[in-house]
Amino acid sequence: MKTWFALYKKELYALTFFALVVSLIMLGWELFLWYKAPHWPEGLAFGLSFIPFSFYPLLMLWLGYSSFRQEWKDETSYFMLSIPRPGWQLNLSKLVAGVTFYAGITLLNLLLIYFLHHLVFIKPILKENPEFLGETGRWVAGMIGQGLLYYLLLGVIVYVVSQFSQLISQFYSRFRGLISIVVFILSYYLIYRGGSILAPLFKWVPDLPIRIPGGEFNPAREVLVTVDLAPVVVSGLIIIAIFFSGSRILERHLEV
Numbered sequence: 001m002k003t004w005f006a007l008y009k010k011e012l013y014a015l016t017f018f019a020l021v022v023s024l025i026m027l028g029w030e031l032f033l034w035y036k037a038p039h040w041p042e043g044l045a046f047g048l049s050f051i052p053f054s055f056y057p058l059l060m061l062w063l064g065y066s067s068f069r070q071e072w073k074d075e076t077s078y079f080m081l082s083i084p085r086p087g088w089q090l091n092l093s094k095l096v097a098g099v100t101f102y103a104g105i106t107l108l109n110l111l112l113i114y115f116l117h118h119l120v121f122i123k124p125i126l127k128e129n130p131e132f133l134g135e136t137g138r139w140v141a142g143m144i145g146q147g148l149l150y151y152l153l154l155g156v157i158v159y160v161v162s163q164f165s166q167l168i169s170q171f172y173s174r175f176r177g178l179i180s181i182v183v184f185i186l187s188y189y190l191i192y193r194g195g196s197i198l199a200p201l202f203k204w205v206p207d208l209p210i211r212i213p214g215g216e217f218n219p220a221r222e223v224l225v226t227v228d229l230a231p232v233v234v235s236g237l238i239i240i241a242i243f244f245s246g247s248r249i250l251e252r253h254l255e256v
Contacts, residue, residue, distance in 0.1 A: 011097035064162030087251030
């Protein structure tokens with residue numbers, strides 16, 4: 001465990017400069033919107049403050065693709081593969097470091113949005129709509145929490161698939177970029193189609209109930225919506241299989 005934690009700290013340290021640059025760019029964008037908010041139509045700056053969230057999964061795509069690519073480029077793969085650790089631990093250290101960056105930058109962005117726009121936009125909305133402080137508010141908070149969880153899982157999936165596609169490309173001496181793109185697309189297709197084809201085998205997985213408030217016309221009544229989790233479970237298992245397949249390739253089949 002101590003060896004793995006040392007690997008994790010090394011990967012996290014390697015991301016320090018990258019995280020600093022991304023944080024400064026995001027901070028500059030949010031401060032620009034905060035400065036312009038009084039001069040723009042109401043809510044425009046608040047809405048634009050969420051634009052960076054569309055780029056963070058792309059950063060995870062790049063981090064996953066370059067995680068081992070840099071090792072081969074700097075010719076440090078000799079040292080990496082000589083470490084007496086299984087391939088999945090090497091993969092996991094890079095994945096957890098990338099997810100730490102992803103979660104950290106997401107949380108920082110949310111905190112900046114809250115503190116910069118709370119008095120100007122968020123607080124007036126809460127005063128004009130007191131129902132957000134009651135049951136409706138708790139439901140909205142729950143949905144936001146679930147959305148953040150899905151957003152975090154999106155980053156994990158993008159990282160794992162891009163890392164796997166880059167490892168596959170190491171088998172070839174030419175057209176590695178094209179091969180990575182093809183493997184990336186096929187892997188996503190496998191996750192999507194596998195989830196729908198194999199879902200009947202996992203019908204024993206309970207559905208996820210979601211309660212939605214009835215709204216202003218019938219606030220006392222709730223609408224119960226159920227979500228079939230079988231395709232989600234199958235897709236999750238496929239993602240785990242892709243992760244361990246990449247680890248196996250790294251440990252057993254790639255030559256330095």
